[in-house]
Amino acid sequence: MIAIKVSEKSIRRLSHYARCLRLARIRGEVIMTSQQLATNCGISSAAVRRDLSIYGEFGKQGSGYKVDDLLINIEEILGTTDPPPVIIVGAGSIGCALLISGLAGTGGYTYDSIYDNDPAKIGKQCGNKQVRSIDEISEVIRKHKEIIAVIAVSGGAGQDALQMLVEAGCKAVLSFTLEPLNAPEDVEVRYIEVSTELDVLTHSMRRKERADQ
Amino acid sequence: MIAIKVSEKSIRRLSHYARCLRLARIRGEVIMTSQQLATNCGISSAAVRRDLSIYGEFGKQGSGYKVDDLLINIEEILGTTDPPPVIIVGAGSIGCALLISGLAGTGGYTYDSIYDNDPAKIGKQCGNKQVRSIDEISEVIRKHKEIIAVIAVSGGAGQDALQMLVEAGCKAVLSFTLEPLNAPEDVEVRYIEVSTELDVLTHSMRRKERADQ
DNA sequence: GCGTGTGAACCTCTTCACAGCG
DNA sequence: CGCTGTGAAGAGGTTCACACGC
Numbered sequence: 001m002i003a004i005k006v007s008e009k010s011i012r013r014l015s016h017y018a019r020c021l022r023l024a025r026i027r028g029e030v031i032m033t034s035q036q037l038a039t040n041c042g043i044s045s046a047a048v049r050r051d052l053s054i055y056g057e058f059g060k061q062g063s064g065y066k067v068d069d070l071l072i073n074i075e076e077i078l079g080t081t082d083p084p085p086v087i088i089v090g091a092g093s094i095g096c097a098l099l100i101s102g103l104a105g106t107g108g109y110t111y112d113s114i115y116d117n118d119p120a121k122i123g124k125q126c127g128n129k130q131v132r133s134i135d136e137i138s139e140v141i142r143k144h145k146e147i148i149a150v151i152a153v154s155g156g157a158g159q160d161a162l163q164m165l166v167e168a169g170c171k172a173v174l175s176f177t178l179e180p181l182n183a184p185e186d187v188e189v190r191y192i193e194v195s196t197e198l199d200v201l202t203h204s205m206r207r208k209e210r211a212d213q
Numbered sequence: 214m215i216a217i218k219v220s221e222k223s224i225r226r227l228s229h230y231a232r233c234l235r236l237a238r239i240r241g242e243v244i245m246t247s248q249q250l251a252t253n254c255g256i257s258s259a260a261v262r263r264d265l266s267i268y269g270e271f272g273k274q275g276s277g278y279k280v281d282d283l284l285i286n287i288e289e290i291l292g293t294t295d296p297p298p299v300i301i302v303g304a305g306s307i308g309c310a311l312l313i314s315g316l317a318g319t320g321g322y323t324y325d326s327i328y329d330n331d332p333a334k335i336g337k338q339c340g341n342k343q344v345r346s347i348d349e350i351s352e353v354i355r356k357h358k359e360i361i362a363v364i365a366v367s368g369g370a371g372q373d374a375l376q377m378l379v380e381a382g383c384k385a386v387l388s389f390t391l392e393p394l395n396a397p398e399d400v401e402v403r404y405i406e407v408s409t410e411l412d413v414l415t416h417s418m419r420r421k422e423r424a425d426q
Numbered sequence: 427g428c429g430t431g432t433g434a435a436c437c438t439c440t441t442c443a444c445a446g447c448g
Numbered sequence: 449c450g451c452t453g454t455g456a457a458g459a460g461g462t463t464c465a466c467a468c469g470c
Contacts, residue, residue, distance in 0.1 A: 172417070
């Protein structure tokens, strides 16, 4: 496959299509049209067709897309056919909650292990995993060719955690920290920012109120 | 103030500027330039100046922006000078973790209360709050003019939870559900999608590997 | 001189609308 | 006839580069 350059927004939508297709498969649906997919994801059918046509011609004119085939193709595009393992750095409330919750979705991601630097937490049980010492993290990262690390530490420890991960060779990080982290060019860091989402919601709510008057 | 139409991206950046300014204030800085703000947020100085100039002229040519004044102005724009209370629906691992963690940031958001429909959970302690019955939620929402609800329920219960919130008059929702929710036009629903973030990371990591060969 | 505020060029993404295939 | 795939038009956001004020 050729590595086509494409926008993050489009990738994000492909992820939504995949999720939607998995649900459709469970419901026993065999065919889906761009319109159905669009309605499910809250966008336009043209956008769906455009996203898919970038990578190939997966549909059949007059009928639509075969659920199974399209899902396989999208997973191939995303590279999630065989998803990388995920480790969690920080065994505080958020770290443990992620491990226990089903938030990683039905796409096949599994949590490999969870780490902390607090001796009081090491060895504790978190779901079906035992919290391991942060000192073991390099070894685990090196063992896997590819791995995603989730940073769920509190205070200002995010940058230190990232530093360790980078040195061990981790190339993909999802961070819950409030402050932006500095990483080398070849390491991708993404953020989940609850406080920014709250700000956006507040802004939109209050803007509407002003407009109503 | 006039309610100017502006992109979500810009609002999101304003939220980052605010966070950055709060940190600068703690460090005792009085003046910041667009360049400093930009470096801190990982964007260009032109973008910062553009974002700010939409709403007014907050800076001083030759020197920069006064930290205190700019922060006040941005909070005014976002509507976060006096942030609305936040309630959590779902006292599972994620719901409780949010309550305990400092993820709501330093912008003044506070969790009012947390709810569940599982009798086994009601009355339990979660941080310094006691889990309340979901039946009490309407009353609380009606009591506050504005409120943000975070949906952190598991399984397919998200749509039911949203239904209750909407009926009680809640206009802003942050959802951790995997499936998209149906809401009336005037209710804003935003999502935190861990599984999509993982997909984006996987895609980017595997794309780079392909390119390296 | 330094840094803001902004017209203008640029670029990217979205939407429209229709040709073409099943 | 229905739905995909796509050129073309449109909208929106970003970057450049410079005039202006401190």
